[in-house]
Amino acid sequence: MQEPIVKIDNMRFSRGDRVIYEDISLNVEKGKLTAIMGPSGIGKTTLLKLIGAQLTPDSGSVLFQGTDVHAISRTKLYDLRRKISMLFQSGALFTNMSVFDNVAFPLREHTQLDEDIIHTIVMLKLEAVGLRGAAFLKPSELSGGMARRAALARAIALDPELIMYDEPFAGQDPISMGVLVKLIKALSKALNLTSIVVTHDVTEVLSIADYAYILANKRIIGEGTPEQIRQSDSELVQQFLQGKADGPVPFHFPADDFSRSFLGAKK
Amino acid sequence: MKFLQNLGKSTLETISSVGASSIMLYGALFALPTWKNVRLTIAQMHVVGVQSLLIIMVSGLFIGMVMALQGYTILVNYGAEGSLGPMVSLSLLRELGPVVTALLFAGRAGSALTAEIGLMKATEQLSSLEMMAVDPLRRVVSPRFWAGVISMPMLALIFSATGILGGHVVGVDWLGVDAGSYWSIMQATVEWDKDVVNGIIKSIVFGLVVVWIALYKGYSCIPTSEGISKATTETVVFSSLAILGLDFILTALMFGIS
Secondary structure (H helix, E strand, O other): OOOOOEEEEEEEEEEOOEEEEEEEEEEEOOOOEEEEEOOOOOOHHHHHHHHOOOOOOOEEEEEEOOEEOOOOOHHHHHHHHOOEEEEOOOOOOOOOOOHHHHHHHHHHHHOOOOHHHHHHHHHHHHHHOOOHHHOOOOHHHOOHHHHHHHHHHHHOOOOOOEEEEEOOOOOOOHHHHHHHHHHHHHHHHHOOOEEEEEEOOHHHHHHHOOEEEEEEOOEEEEEEOHHHHHHOOOHHHHHHHHOOOOOOOOOOOOOOOHHHHHOOOOO | OHHHHHHHHHHHHHHHHHHHHHHHHHHHHOOOOOHHHHHHHHHHHHHHOHHHHHHHHHHHHHHHHHHHHHHHHHHHHHOOHHHHHHHHHHHHHHHHHHHHHHHHHHHHHHHHHHHHHHHHHHOOHHHHHHHOOOOHHHHHHHHHHHHHHHHHHHHHHHHHHHHHHHHHHHHHHHOOOOHHHHHHHHHHHOOHHHHHHHHHHHHHHHHHHHHHHHHHHHHOOOOOHHHHHHHHHHHHHHHHHHHHHHHHHHHHHHHHOO
């Protein structure tokens, strides 16, 4: 079997006193679309930031193409990040630039290409996401779905090897959602990209993923191909897939015994 | 006990923020000046410098006019209204120019810098720069820092110059002080190194402190609307206090010991 492009080993991460991840291990295979699903607030974005080395785990390691991303110098990390792209939930477009300049930004920063070639590349990328006509609009003039597509064009501008999508479907209307699902699928096939999609939109992502992990309770509670996930007999996985309010993943945020809160006993 | 705990906590927080802001300053200062950075710096000078010109010039004009009016009513009692020129120009060049410009600069440009960077943080633009392998310190912070440090002395000089003209308008054109004595006594009294250069040094120091505070506050703010509003307020408050405190120290060093 091929060496996975991203390999997380026994990673533990906490923020202050709050443990986000107890002990996580997962692999992302090259050229595959890997989905990471889980309820909101579980720290899925944090996981992507850990892979991109914006955050450092308490213990354990994250390997990208065999390199421990947390153990290398800043210069090496920056070299490595050129191979990784991330699509932020908000799009994170630079609001002071047009869509064109946003997509051209990584090219202008990291390559010596002249403006004619940059123009061609940017237009090709925008054509791929269907926004060539919106090249000279400002990000504030775009709808949420269009902003995310523009950000996607920027993310693929440098032809990365790995692209990480943070909640690409959140808050989209059905049409934009369909467009994004189709785009992510098409891009990963056409460019032979490795993709990590972090989301809680189970149906959409299971329709395009090659492999999926389910995160809950600070650890991975299920993994497998979409078919295996659907067939899983784990109570936790089924609760998540069917969207039950209560179950192994509790409805209540951890709190004191309720009699103490309600019957006047002060801390 | 609780008091001691809080005292310890806030002391530790202060020390760590001094450390963090020093690291940021270091990163901004020693970002290699590439051609791209120079272009970005010039673009930022337009924002923090050129766009502050109007408020600086209008304030300078009025302060000069008020100074001439106040100075005249006192000096005329001693028949010394001819010394109005040096009075206006010395107060402006030594004190009011650098200090008032810096206070206006903190309100006009400092708060804008904090809000801009804080919002870039809140909308994940700084994070996305990081992920695009572009150092936000070099790309965002450094050009703004240098633009502020370069613009501030120029603004202070422009402030003083318009103030002196304002003094002329009131003193000479309105109250009838002799134009020849306004300019010639000014020329004879104002010393290049002692007055003008010291004023420039002051304004460079103030500029540095204002942009440093503004950029650090924006960069380290809690990325929510309350966080940004708090950071912006703190920028203006801390910068103003720092300007006034530093002005006393610098004045003591420059003019106090002879």
